[in-house]
Amino acid sequence: MIHSLTLSDVLADHARSRPQVTAVVDGDVRLTYPELDARVTRLADALAGRGVAAGDRVMWLGQNSYAVLELLLACSRLGAVLCPANWRQSRDELRFVLSDLAPRVVVWEPSDQAAELADEATWVRAGGAYEELVAGGSPREFPQVDDAEPVLALYTAAFAGRPCAALLSSAALVAHSATLLVVRQMEPGFTFLNDGPLFHVGTMMFCLATLQIGGTNVFTPAFDAEEVCRLVDAERVTQAFLFGPMIDAVAAANAGGKYDLSSLRFVAHSAEWDDMITVDDSPWCRSKMGGYGQTEVGGMLTFLGLAEGGAGFAGRPSPLVQVRILDPEGVEVPAGEVGEICARGKTLFSGYFARPDLNEVKSRYGWHHTGDLGRREPDGTITFIGPRLRMIKSGAENVYPAEVERALKTHPAVADAAVIGVPDPSWHQAVKAVVVLRPDAAASAEDLVAHVRGELAAYKRPREVVFADAIPKQGFTPDYDALDAAYGGGNYPGA
């Protein structure tokens, strides 16, 4: 256990190494690291008093709050798991999550959806009741916890119609924080404004990296452009959770220069924005932000900042993982070919809570299967193609609809496209494309097939193209079941 470093351990060290540093700001709440450490100890003791033991789950059901970080750290101290649940969920979705995760304690901000699900015995109201809970705990020592144990549960991708809780260990979260420290070049003094939802890994990962480097986490319930401006100015914030339209909104809210946003070291965006902030030159900010990621890898798997000028628009793997592009039999595909993005390494999750069969499938051949398709470019960088929702088997060949759809969409006349497999007497399945043309644009089926042949191997070209007014969707992706029903799809491998 001499190698173990839990989130609780990180906090315990900061309490000693950074006694004067502000760890947390949230409205009137301001806590130094020793104060946060002392509160987390009391909270852990109080949770233990409510029956929370190692391996048990605790749920936060509310908007962003310092309490999310305290609960996470207290769970780490106990070897328990915190789930910050999506407070925007419907009552039905929430009922599922509660029965799935079976939390021992729920700390909640009252809401219409949650009200009738609340159980007086195990639910604690955020605010006063939560503060009473903390105050009721006693300072004491806790046994050491193995950092390979899960500490955070985040609900993610729906498999079989319902979301699953991805379990992340302290070891994975600490490792992921280290990669952000590297790529974002975070230093002591880093101040992060948690204005995106903490039930999502995109905000949580920067909250935890800020903890790791001993910086300051500022919390605000949810994104509000004016409030972001006020907090950046007041707390000298280094970075907030912002992208595209959020940046525009913040720039607009500060149009008169009412607030001083110069402490913000962030990506260039518009002339107006760049004048307000300090354009940062770390790899994370220097070119385009981001890369490819998902909750199951702790956040980011690849970074654009590690592949400046690279061909692949997902960048290169983080320094603490390996990535392989594998075919369905677990064999690496050559550069230039599409396969599933698979990974191993320090930042990976510990499987989904209570999904042994799914976990076995997702980790087959000793690699985490992201469920997404990608390709190595000749320079070794990675391109993300799209989700591996379906695979078509035509002859002996595997054809991923997402790859063919991508090729179709590069044709100037194509507004949208979806690809299915239809039964074929000779080839088992044949590729069929459903295409929506742009208004006033024209292209024949032959034009589109020829276009795909110019982009992909011949066997991937559609044998048939039909035109439609729209593609049925599930969220952002085609609704393949509806497409199969409408256009004669079937004979899928394994079906």
Added chain:
Amino acid sequence: MIHSLTLSDVLADHARSRPQVTAVVDGDVRLTYPELDARVTRLADALAGRGVAAGDRVMWLGQNSYAVLELLLACSRLGAVLCPANWRQSRDELRFVLSDLAPRVVVWEPSDQAAELADEATWVRAGGAYEELVAGGSPREFPQVDDAEPVLALYTAAFAGRPCAALLSSAALVAHSATLLVVRQMEPGFTFLNDGPLFHVGTMMFCLATLQIGGTNVFTPAFDAEEVCRLVDAERVTQAFLFGPMIDAVAAANAGGKYDLSSLRFVAHSAEWDDMITVDDSPWCRSKMGGYGQTEVGGMLTFLGLAEGGAGFAGRPSPLVQVRILDPEGVEVPAGEVGEICARGKTLFSGYFARPDLNEVKSRYGWHHTGDLGRREPDGTITFIGPRLRMIKSGAENVYPAEVERALKTHPAVADAAVIGVPDPSWHQAVKAVVVLRPDAAASAEDLVAHVRGELAAYKRPREVVFADAIPKQGFTPDYDALDAAYGGGNYPGA
């Protein structure tokens, strides 16, 4: 094993992600990552053919070479351990190390010391015979290796008169590299000149961090100021292993501006030097370089760059460790008090090879005991006091000679000082100081005792002060056995 990331895995990923990047430069040898990966596979196969199995040791006995990195990576691929041995050792020292480590294969550059120890059956000459070894191996797959297994052995601190091999796992080395990537803000394209000895963690740690970020390692047999200039210019080196007098020598060798050293991003040193290079503003270079470290923690435990303006001159802990200042009973001492610097975390070693008793002592109470004394300052930063070679027990109190010696040396009249414990009927032991005054300086015993009382708790003050012409030394530290014999020391706790 989905979380495992060995050095071999890091290489395997770079071979895919960075196919065009130069991994290694050494004289005429230039290898891209795929070329290095292919050679390492063949070398691993060839070593296996010579009987090297998981857990076995391989030794490099020579100056710096690309072969050190290749052997380390091949050992990682096999689950074996590489020891780059100190080629400057005497024949007697080398004989001990060989019998202690019992390497299955030794790759060596012929030397007078090693010549009569060489065993034709297991020793391979660097150069031609080594290249034949590599060429004789075959490409193949290797089973996955757990990154918690040791991969590097570095001989370090002599306990009981003989050095011990500190074993470092891939997990520890990868974690340590991540901390250097953070503090040194290393980016892709980083080029490190290995001009310090690779048998020492100070050079090895930057070699491995450069590997981790997919940079270029340039090797030169040993430090030569002119050759450093030439290589920095020719290879656009970002950083070399340089400090104080080495920097002066390089600046002097380039006095006429013969070489372009502007690619070097390094610490400011002198007006002349700063003009030749690019002064770097990463935390590692911005203030004073370094911190506190030892081989047993993978290199650096604390960094000055994480504590700019801090009171303690060892800085703050690395982001991947915890540090505690403990008393001999394993209890944390309050800030301001001296105790032993102890640590846990991701970068820590896996114990000494074949030293179970010592390992138990060094990891007592679940913390790695560095053997060094330190103190928390009020701002949480750490001051390194000196090695914990002896402890005096006076009454119920622990007195560390290094702490009293440090206090004595802050008196302007004191040139050197050593402190021993002498038997005392009332207090078990009493503190006795042996002091060397500066030429032409004067101070009485009473002056010095009063001075120490102003610096430390009363019980730590010497009961007796004697003056001497010199302090007997073992290396840089007082020879306490000789001092005890000469000045009546004894009754040490545990003796």
